Amino acid sequence: MHDLRSIRENPVAFDAALAKRGLEPQSATLLVLDEDRRSLTTRLQEMQSRRNEASKAIGQAMGQGDKDKAEALKAEVAELKQSMPALEEEERAKAKALNDALAAIPNLPADGVPEGADEDDNKEVSRWTVPRAFHFKPAEHADMGPALGMDFETGASMSGARFTFLRGQMARLNRALGQFMLDRQTGENGYTECAPPLLVRDEALFGTGQLPKFAEDLFRTTDDRWLIPTAEVSLTNSVREQIIDDLSAPIRLTALTPCFRSEAGAAGKDTRGFIRQHQFDKVELVSICRPEDAHTEHEHMLESAESILKALELPYRVVMLCTGDMGFGARKTFDIEVWLPGQDAYREISSVSWCGDFQARRMNARYRPEDGAKKTEFVHTLNGSGLAVGRTLVAVLENYQNEDGSVSVPEALAPYMGGLQKLEPMG
Template sequence: MHDIRAVRADPAGFDAALARRGLPPVSAELLSLDAARRAAQTAAQEAQARRNALAREIGQGRKAGADTTAPEAEATALRDRMEGLDAEAAAAEAAQRRILEALPNLLDPEVPEGRDETSNVVLHQHGAIPNLPFAPRQHFELGESLGGMDFATATKLSGSRFTVLRGPLARLERAIGQWMLNLQVDEHGYTETVVPLLVNDASMHGTGQLPKFADDLFRTTDGRWLIPTAEVPLTNTVRDEIVPETALPIRLAALSPCFRSEAGSAGRDTRGMIRQHQFSKVEMVSITTPDASAEEHERMTRCAERVLTELGLVWRRVLLCAGDTGFGATKTYDLEVWLPGQGAWREISSCSNCRDFQARRMNARMKPREGKGNVFLHTLNGSGVAVGRALVAVMETHQREDGSITIPPVLRPFMGGAEAIPAAS
């Protein structure tokens, strides 16, 4: 959410910032609505002042036995006019808010120009793309050959974009999630949190999913929403709160199911586990002071990178361009992992700095150690990482020619000490 005062201060700059995202100018419309609201409010205040004066005149007239018909009629007319002015102000404010809440965050100057992912910038790569001495298989081919990945049964139960995992693969997925959460909590200092999977409108609005992305979400018949990511409940824990600066930073992590309708992904990744309606993810959220959020962004991204390194994966950090940066983010790093079976880089984590964009929507503020007044918090979120995609990456990266899969050493304590998932006999 944007502050209308920033639009007033530099309308051309605001429009130019939106143009980086390919959006048309809106400052003229916003300022027209703002002027209408302020004019109606000023007229209402003037009318109230006149009514107050009339009330005194009427009171004095009645005491003196004078005729008060005229001032009473004027007072009544002013009351009706004030109701109309209040309605005008409210309508202008609502229209202004509808525009503002549909506008994305303004981009950091470091974000490169570009319309789509082809303009993203690779910052660095960890590990070399492997040259396997056999034709690598994709994860769904491996999973089906092992008898542990069942898409047909999942389709029977729920429809497309669901998966049933069994046996060692089910345990491997559980191992990945548990290990990743332990890493973020025990070594990186995030507070483990169990969150509701159903949230209200205010929570979805606070982190920017509503109103723009309603079609990408699942809604229950009682008006709640299934979370698309634990970012939503974790970030909203500070909604309508004033957090003392001494309590910051707040770092939270949750391992939770996530639910997405994938409304805009028809025909994409229809096979396998890359794009599912239901998946698990370890989510990291940081809530910081404004002057600390840039460094917190770097720290959070390093926490996610550590996961990929420990799993023995080949990965790279990518800075998203203007056209590929998400709605609520001012700057985003994607972590992409190399999938030998697909022969392609695929996104496995996104770490974003939202600055005060979400905090304004949530009315989440900070009480500084010194000085008067409160300021809006800065919020950040990142995947630490998506469990299903990590499973895919582990399977494809550590596959053997016979279809067996080497288990990364960090996961073996969660797998009963097993070093590999054997090929089907």
């Protein structure tokens, strides 16, 4: 959500920032709605004040024996009472229209974010290690996975497209990756492990920006709850409607959860394999911090995500997303893309985003800048994948594959695999 005061004070800058995202100017429409709402509020306050004055004056007039004046005042009070509900309803309608308009506008890009229309305009920041040179043609995971326990047919038969049934050693590797990531983020990178709800209400998804704009990408239950598309929703909303007294150190939270996405906006993309599923596991990272700590915290979160790929010795690159490719709630985003030799391409495995106070305003999450201070400010929120388990599984399969169809287990995962050093075709 955007700060109306800031828009009033500098509408030109607001529209210029939206233009970087390829959007038309919005300030004029917002300010008209705002002025109408404020005018109605002022009128209602004046009517309320006059009603109170007239009501008090009725008793005085009666005490002075001035019945005519008392009756006139009673008539005025009755008229005010009759006309106010319509104005109150109009004010509510104007306020809703203003809030709805604000809620549909994405966050403003931070300084230094490259301008562009789509992923072709993203800026590569760095690369880590050189991809392995194969002496045979590496296979895609969708082709080699079934022999190792990645059962696409059974998943699809019971649940439809974009569901997969993992068996035996493949299920063990998937579990090992999630546990390894969680242990690394909690043990070395300073995040607190959480076990949050997987079902949330409308206001939680509104707080993190998925609602109302992206409802079609979500799964809704029959009792009007939603399955989380990412643990970002649950973790970030843990400070909803709160005032944090001490935020001298960032609050760092992590969780390994199933995530659920309808992928309505990805029709036709990645229909083969395990890359884009309706249900998948992910280790999510969330930070709540002061504005002055946000830059450092963004870098820390990026390094925390990268540390998983480094430990698994998986080649990757980091790109800064351009204004046209950033998510709705982000001010600045780094994507980590892992190398997939079977596809001969880098593919996204994590997005690490700084949201500024955009989500905090929607959640009303604040902190006290100093101990005991009366004035509060909105927190800054950050989120990222640390990592997407399914996509990391794909990266391990493709990068550690052998010519005989087996897959070597990365050394970092050995403690989690019960002595299993290779995934072997099951025949």
